[in-house]
Amino acid sequence: MTAIVMDTTPLGLLTHPRNPPHAAACRQWLSDLIATGRRILIPEIADFEIRRELLLNNNVRSIALLDQLCSQSEYVPITTLAMRIAAGMWADARKAGLPTSANQRLEGDVILAAQATAMNIAFIVATANPAHLSRFVPSELWSNIVP
Numbered sequence: 001m002t003a004i005v006m007d008t009t010p011l012g013l014l015t016h017p018r019n020p021p022h023a024a025a026c027r028q029w030l031s032d033l034i035a036t037g038r039r040i041l042i043p044e045i046a047d048f049e050i051r052r053e054l055l056l057n058n059n060v061r062s063i064a065l066l067d068q069l070c071s072q073s074e075y076v077p078i079t080t081l082a083m084r085i086a087a088g089m090w091a092d093a094r095k096a097g098l099p100t101s102a103n104q105r106l107e108g109d110v111i112l113a114a115q116a117t118a119m120n121i122a123f124i125v126a127t128a129n130p131a132h133l134s135r136f137v138p139s140e141l142w143s144n145i146v147p
Helices: 008-014 021-035 044-056 060-072 080-095 108-118
Strands: 003-006 040-043 074-076 123-127 139-141
Touching: 003 008, 003 108, 008 021, 008 044, 008 060, 008 123, 021 040, 040 044, 040 108, 044 060, 044 074, 044 108, 080 108, 108 123
Parallel strands: 003 040, 003 123, 040 074, 123 139
Antiparallel strands: none
């Protein structure tokens, strides 16, 4: 069964301190995925990108939700292999004339894609921007991924 790799948008919705309709829908989606036995993977780079904003805004409730989600899912640490894959993806995209950001920016999406690739398993990235990530890895709008 294909593992689900969380990008920042669904991860941010899942850690929303309140329960607006879009966050509630994402929580139900995750619950349905877990109920069917899908592997849920949280890349360290996605945790970093969400956590830094929560810390900046002193959002204690959301940080607790993120910690809980990370402990209940499979946390994918950044490794040397993943960073080397990311460097290759980043360079290849630029050589092909398809950069995803300015050259000076650390490219979180490429690192996320490399983290998933380095695991050497079947996966799809759950995101809000599949067009961007699909240059590197299989990705889909999170709400379109069925349990």
